[in-house]
Amino acid sequence: MARSSTRPTSRDVALAAGVSQAAVSLVLGDKWRGRVSETTAERVRTAARDLGYRPNLAARHLRLGRTRTVLLVVPALTTEFFAGVYTGAARVAAEHGFGVVLYPSPEGIGPARDPFASAQAALDGVIASSMAADALTAIRGDQLPLVMLDSDPTGSLGAATVNLDIADGVRQVAAHLLGLGHRRILHLAADVPSWTFDVRAKALAAHMAAVPGTEIRTARAPISIDGALTATETALTAPGPRPTAVVCDDDKLAAGAYKALRRLGLRIPDDISVTGLDDLALATALDPELTTVRLDAELFGERGMQALLAVLDGRRPDGGDIPVELVVRGSTAPPRAP
Amino acid sequence: MARSSTRPTSRDVALAAGVSQAAVSLVLGDKWRGRVSETTAERVRTAARDLGYRPNLAARHLRLGRTRTVLLVVPALTTEFFAGVYTGAARVAAEHGFGVVLYPSPEGIGPARDPFASAQAALDGVIASSMAADALTAIRGDQLPLVMLDSDPTGSLGAATVNLDIADGVRQVAAHLLGLGHRRILHLAADVPSWTFDVRAKALAAHMAAVPGTEIRTARAPISIDGALTATETALTAPGPRPTAVVCDDDKLAAGAYKALRRLGLRIPDDISVTGLDDLALATALDPELTTVRLDAELFGERGMQALLAVLDGRRPDGGDIPVELVVRGSTAPPRAP
DNA sequence: GACCCGAAGTGTTACGTATAACGTCCCTCT
DNA sequence: AGAGGGACGTTATACGTAACACTTCGGGTC
Known part of the structure; x- marks a missing residue:
């Protein structure tokens, strides 16, 4: 015994x-x-x-040199979007006998340059979502197979990328608003240096420019309800003709915009339209419900893991952005006659 | 070389x-x-x-038998509450040279009974938050040091527990509503078998019973906005005198209640008061802002990790529930004269 | 002069696993 | 009858690290 x-x-x-x-x-x-x-x-x-x-996994890992464990690095867990990414990634991973360790990139915890000091698991590969470029260099230094989600395909240090077609989502938003008759837009932009937000600004500008007589005003806010509130309030009390619609970089910013508009006595969508991006649960909690762009977070995670498995296999990951879908709800309507 | x-x-x-x-x-x-x-x-x-x-961490782990890595098991990542728990736990862990691996307990991914198959890291200990009892037995079978967050202190298989003083939070809610004059309450309860929700129901019943002439009606809903919506709608269209306040088991349910009340043409707080519990960002995104109970998720995570470190050290973790605080906002007011 | 002792290292082993290389039988084919 | 080859195993080894036990050497003590 x-x-x-x-x-x-x-x-x-x-x-x-x-x-x-x-x-x-x-x-x-x-x-x-x-x-x-x-x-x-x-x-x-x-x-x-x-x-x-x-x-004993440690012994097995030592012997084999592989762990069948990958790391998913996400910027934060404050929205359910990344929960969906994890779910999708973990599902595909499990189908292939892999485990996924989740690493919320810290803002105050330990050295952000070294995720592995914190998540001490030995790893076969890394999926990084929506990460800034400087965090990447540390990861690359380890020569670990890497897949980038939601990142600049041309500037990802040669790593494979998987992206949602956010540019198309913004195009759908622009087309929707232009079709309703809106011409003066306030773009409530996330005040975070990140490719994913640059894409939004560029796509919005490009599609608005196609129609003469359009105008984009931009307000920048940190991604929080309060930040969006003050930024929106300032932007809308500035002199000049008032925008008839607010295009927000994500749903959370939209929630802040709602509060600002209420405070200014503006009614949604009668006085002003609002759009978001993400389609979080928050979107339908707002009154009126938010017109936004639905992102399939789980599919995103699945595709990311499939890409990483391909890289680990020595195959080339399949390309192709993931389509997104405009969801029209009660926060958009034609502008009032001036 | x-x-x-x-x-x-x-x-x-x-x-x-x-x-x-x-x-x-x-x-x-x-x-x-x-x-x-x-x-x-x-x-x-x-x-x-x-x-x-x-x-090489695998070699070190094999040699030492310890990993300085602990697992944090959470039921889901769909609210930022658990993000806070992680942040607090990870901070304390880092101060002691430990890493934290996050394991969102799956609903469809792999066998929930075996977290370690999915998070393949070798572990020194486990913190489980708001978990059902059957998941525990698998963990206990591994004889790993275990700390339970948000769980029944008397039924945790002897594991150390750390809890928020949710009963006191509910007491504060009840006192607030009773003080405003409310007597007929609808309790919108989470339809999830869990100690944390039992505590709410018991505490509410106990404190309401102390005042004569009070009445609690209970509606059960899955924890989602839509689920809460239909449950609330059904409960409030039932015959009998209408409750003057809705006490929700958490903020997400409250968001659903808001939608139901709007649909029924009831105004908050003039026609009916609403309270939540959690104080998520969602609480201030609602209109009017939600009166709720603020839980200090980060402190919760810190205390959980401290307790686990104590157990690993052979010390007894310090007891004592973490105080919570009622935050009164615009969703509560005195009931209208009948 | 015999003795001990601390400083500064080195040799060796064990952790638990996966697998390459190596033995037996015993059955079958020619 | 002898060779060949499957079926069924076993022995030995390496993965990279930490730690125990040991060696060497110069200087201090009585």
């Missing part, structure tokens, strides 16, 4: 089953066809079960 | 510095005072830096 004070090892199982440790490894590693008899294999399996044997 | 195709090991560093591997281990493990001269130590350090040496 093995000591109960410590976890049983494959050798304990071997002892119990009356075979060698190697046989245990073969049977439990499912590599025994033609090497061990069915009856012996069964004896090993029952012994393992009886002892409650669970392989 | 070591091969550049593979990561340098401590032996490579030893070779480069002209010392033994044991000396490298001593120096880099900071256990060399009185065993290695300062000049030699410095030579080892520069060699390690030049080669870009990073210790």
